[in-house]
Amino acid sequence: MTEQLTKSDAPAKDTSVPMVKAEGVHKSFGAVEVLKGIDLEVKSGEVFCLIGPSGSGKSTFLRCINHLEKINAGRLYVDGELVGYRQQGDKLYELRDREVAMKRRDIGMVFQRFNLFPHMTALENVIEAPVQVKGAAKAQAKERAMQLLERVGLADRAGHYPSQLSGGQQQRVAIARALAMDPKLMLFDEPTSALDPELVGDVLDVMRDLAESGMTMVVVTHEMGFAREVGDSLVFMDDGVVVESGNPRDVLTNPQHERTQSFLSKVL
Amino acid sequence: MTVDIDKTAGTQDTPPAGAEAIKAIPVRHYGRYVSAVIAIALLVAIIYAFGQGRINWHAVPDYFFDDRILTGVGKTLMLTVLSMVIGIVGGIVLAVMRLSKNPVTSSVAWFYIWFFRGTPVLVQLFLWFNLGLVFEYINLMPFYKDYWSNFMTPLLTALLGLGLNEAAYMAEICRAGLLAVDEGQTEAAHALGMSHGRTLRRIVIPQAMRVIVPPTGNEVINMLKTTSLVAAVQFPELFRYAQDIGQTSGAPVEMYFLAAAWYLIMTSVLSVGQYYIERYYARGSSRQLPPTPWQKVKANMLSIGRPKGGAA
Numbered sequence: 001m002t003e004q005l006t007k008s009d010a011p012a013k014d015t016s017v018p019m020v021k022a023e024g025v026h027k028s029f030g031a032v033e034v035l036k037g038i039d040l041e042v043k044s045g046e047v048f049c050l051i052g053p054s055g056s057g058k059s060t061f062l063r064c065i066n067h068l069e070k071i072n073a074g075r076l077y078v079d080g081e082l083v084g085y086r087q088q089g090d091k092l093y094e095l096r097d098r099e100v101a102m103k104r105r106d107i108g109m110v111f112q113r114f115n116l117f118p119h120m121t122a123l124e125n126v127i128e129a130p131v132q133v134k135g136a137a138k139a140q141a142k143e144r145a146m147q148l149l150e151r152v153g154l155a156d157r158a159g160h161y162p163s164q165l166s167g168g169q170q171q172r173v174a175i176a177r178a179l180a181m182d183p184k185l186m187l188f189d190e191p192t193s194a195l196d197p198e199l200v201g202d203v204l205d206v207m208r209d210l211a212e213s214g215m216t217m218v219v220v221t222h223e224m225g226f227a228r229e230v231g232d233s234l235v236f237m238d239d240g241v242v243v244e245s246g247n248p249r250d251v252l253t254n255p256q257h258e259r260t261q262s263f264l265s266k267v268l
Numbered sequence: 269m270t271v272d273i274d275k276t277a278g279t280q281d282t283p284p285a286g287a288e289a290i291k292a293i294p295v296r297h298y299g300r301y302v303s304a305v306i307a308i309a310l311l312v313a314i315i316y317a318f319g320q321g322r323i324n325w326h327a328v329p330d331y332f333f334d335d336r337i338l339t340g341v342g343k344t345l346m347l348t349v350l351s352m353v354i355g356i357v358g359g360i361v362l363a364v365m366r367l368s369k370n371p372v373t374s375s376v377a378w379f380y381i382w383f384f385r386g387t388p389v390l391v392q393l394f395l396w397f398n399l400g401l402v403f404e405y406i407n408l409m410p411f412y413k414d415y416w417s418n419f420m421t422p423l424l425t426a427l428l429g430l431g432l433n434e435a436a437y438m439a440e441i442c443r444a445g446l447l448a449v450d451e452g453q454t455e456a457a458h459a460l461g462m463s464h465g466r467t468l469r470r471i472v473i474p475q476a477m478r479v480i481v482p483p484t485g486n487e488v489i490n491m492l493k494t495t496s497l498v499a500a501v502q503f504p505e506l507f508r509y510a511q512d513i514g515q516t517s518g519a520p521v522e523m524y525f526l527a528a529a530w531y532l533i534m535t536s537v538l539s540v541g542q543y544y545i546e547r548y549y550a551r552g553s554s555r556q557l558p559p560t561p562w563q564k565v566k567a568n569m570l571s572i573g574r575p576k577g578g579a580a
Contacts, residue, residue, distance in 0.1 A: 104461040111455070113452055115456035119475055119551055128460070129462065132470060
């Protein structure tokens with residue numbers, strides 16, 4: 001916690017370079033165009049919420065940010081660097097798998113379906129990437145993992161396998177797993193949508209705590225309460241385009257666009 | 269059969285629970301008694317027939333631990349292990365090739381599986397043995413050069429024949445296993461910055477093993493039995509030695525029984541091994557590991573209502 005605070009305070013470039021910058025991002029699956037030109041900017045240190053009806057492309061956009069999906073047109077930058085490509089002169093070169101993997105180290109992702117590794121305990125899940133990818137010493141990785149599990153309130157479940165944990169606990173382990181790589185950006189893909197209602201609160205508490213520590217977060221969510229309280233910016237997407245964006249409190253309480261109004265009237 | 273009868277007997281004396289216990293005359297399953305009697309009668313008749321047959325049963329224990337038989341058992345086991353190693357390694361490679369995005373490699377793998385699965389092992393063994401008609405010499409330029417017939421020893425024929433055939437089957441088993449792992453697992457690993465190779469090794473294959481191990485156990489047992497075919501390419505193993513002894517000792521049929529008994533012993537041991545390997549890969553997939561047979565026995569003997577399991 002404290003460590004996270006100092007970490008986010010340290011970089012001085014905060015405001016100059018946006019953490020995520022999208023310029024006319026297009027993405028098609030076969031003949032279906034899912035993203036039809038997305039322009040947006042996520043500032044360093046802010047909590048950026050993406051809302052919209054299902055099928056609007058918000059999850060797809062999130063997955064483009066760490067190159068789990070390839071974009072078809074436009075430009076997407078993370079921390080000032082192109083995602084998935086390298087530009088030399090006016091030519092684009094596709095990055096090798098290894099280079100893509102290298103960039104993903106700095107971007108944590110939390111999935112709707114948790115995707116914990118079922119054959120590993122909670123602790124093993126958390127230390128897997130630091131040890132395997134970063135080559136961290138096992139003892140140190142374990143110590144750090146225990147701190148992270150403590151932070152998400154699950155230190156006593158370190159030895160449990162995912163199948164022995166509730167959905168909410170699994171998701172909190174997944175958050176700890178992503179944090180173990182010390183990312184500069186965290187992506188949340190509907191982190192509470194697969195949870196029983198009474199378990200949602202625990203996960204949101206962890207995310208709130210993370211936001212307060214200054215982590216840059218892009219959150220696809222249906223939790224309007226969370227967006228309003230914690231979010232710094234909010235974008236409403238529909239049918240592959242950004243319909244409305246701004247301060248969450250303004251957009252949620254006083255939506256300007258008709259489609260935003262009709263969506264919010266159904267959700268709130 | 270007897271177990272069934274025991275069960276019906278057991279349900280009659282369940283202790284009355286709660287209000288008024290129902291006293292009713294249970295349904296009589298006469299059919300079960302009849303079928304049990306018929307089954308036992310048939311079994312007795314078969315055993316009697318074998319006992320009366322002109323088979324010299326004493327020859328079986330006499331030769332059971334004969335040196336040649338033990339050598340044969342050893343060679344059978346060696347062939348099984350080595351062929352399965354070739355089969356499993358080849359199978360993994362072929363499975364990865366079939367799943368690769370490169371159309372050439374996936375077609376090559378498809379063709380291999382098509383050929384080796386589509387022809388009998390015995391035919392393949394003979395083909396390997398006689399490939400000298402096509403390749404007169406084997407010539408690995410600086411290292412090795414010889415006639416094919418000298419190079420292709422019975423052992424090598426047996427290993428290649430059995431191993432390469434097995435690889436085709438293992439490929440399909442491995443492919444099914446790899447496909448059974450949820451796509452989200454790969455995504456999660458990639459999102460953590462893991463490379464393709466590492467994701468496969470650390471995340472996908474360990475989970476695929478749960479699907480791969482049970483049919484692989486089947487394959488091992490199958491392989492152990494199929495090794496008896498290599499007698500046809502002059503490689504001596506259990507079956508061949510048993511035949512030899514049968515011819516010299518004048519008890520040929522008895523030796524078949526002996527061989528059958530040894531095969532049964534070996535497959536039984538393998539089945540036990542398979543159980544424990546499956547148990548190992550079940551880690552994390554169920555909340556409680558299935559008990560080992562020994563734990564089951566202990567639980568049954570003590571059967572005092574203590575919580576079951578407890579093994580970590």
